[in-house]
Amino acid sequence: MHKTVTELADGRELIYYDEEPVHREAPDRRPLEPAASVSEVRVDPFTGDAVTVAAHRQARTYHPPADECPLCPSREGRLSEIPAADYQVAVFENRFPSLADSSAAHVAPWSDGPYALTPGTGRCEVVCFTSDHRASFADLSEQRARLVLDAWTDRTAELYARPGVRQVYCFENRGAEIGVTLGHPHGQIYAFPFTTPRTSLALDRAAAHLAATGRNLYDDVLAAERATAGKPDSRVVLAGEHWTAFVPFAARWPYEVHLYPNRRVADLTALDADARAEFPRIYLDLLRRFDRLFPAPAPYIAAWHQAPRPAATELALHLELFTLRRTADKLKYLAGTESGMGAFMNDVRPETAARTLREL
Secondary structure (H helix, E strand, C coil): CEEEEEECCCCCEEEEEECCCCCCCCCCCCCCCCCCCCCEEEECCCCCCEEEECHHHHHCCCCCCHHHCCCCECECCECCCECCCCCCEEEEECCCCCCCHHHHHCCCCEEECCEEEEECCCEEEEEECCCCCCCCHHHCCHHHHHHHHHHHHHHHHHHHCCCCCCEEEEEEEECHHHCCCCCCCEEEEEEECCCCHHHHHHHHHHHHHHHHHCCCHHHHHHHHHHCCCCCCCCCEEEECCCEEEECCCCCCCCEEEEEEECCCCCCHHHCCHHHHHHHHHHHHHHHHHHHCCCCCCCCEEEEEECCCCCCCCCCCCEEEEEECEEECCEECCCCHHHHHHCCCCCCCCHHHHHHHHHHC
16 A cells, blocks of 8 residues: 545645555645634533534535536546546545534533533544546455555554544445435545444443453354354354354344454454455455345445544444345335434344345
């Protein structure tokens, strides 16, 4: 991997990742003023959850025509967020971030009785997987998917080294059904100044399991799933030498798969060379199975779960992939039970979903 760090016209960082050294000198010629963030992090007094309020994001780019895509390479007469005429993988600071260190200059910490808020510091980055607007992650070669993995890993290391960052979250939203506003194949990385609510709950469950059994919860779950491989009701979809993909026992979504390295690590930076080498084949296979589920490509969310800092050794790195479709022409909406009470109702038996994905 070769990395080139440069700046956009408004001072935001832009990083090119290439398989081999490439000369990257194209300047950003747009007349941009520095963007100001006024994000707040408010704490829900009933749950303790952190909620980010980022009112300045209402003006962000929304469904531009393909020939005005801000993630495509720049060309004569159409300048984008990527000044280069072509690129392999590019990462840059979001111009409309939910979290940014500049919030500290505009938002003062405040508390009153049961209420408290702090500046929404942190960082939000956009990860462009390819310069090809019409492609998807599943279309990448194994070599290019490995480059994306290397970029995720590099960003995880750098963001965790920043003061005040508690958790780094790499993810991809794909499809208008998810709420994606840019059609170009891309993901995002959030550097949170707090531990996210779902991770906090998971850490509590892992701590309780350790206290009760003396064992790691993630190790026990992975061992239980791998032990069923090859059996009719197995939830394992793919099993490699270094990675295992399975439908979780209590899947919330009709088609949901969790991908674990077989050797537990806290985050992407701790993966060994063998796991990094095998990942592209396993992950691309998984994404292509999701694309074959229905006639149209599946809208999905792919979410890396990494341990927060200070390091929480009981949490295992893993990726959670799920689609909002339950059939070819029906979406799984978050209705009253899910949105109102957080109580998920799944229309597809997890074992059936796993068998369907295995047979594709």
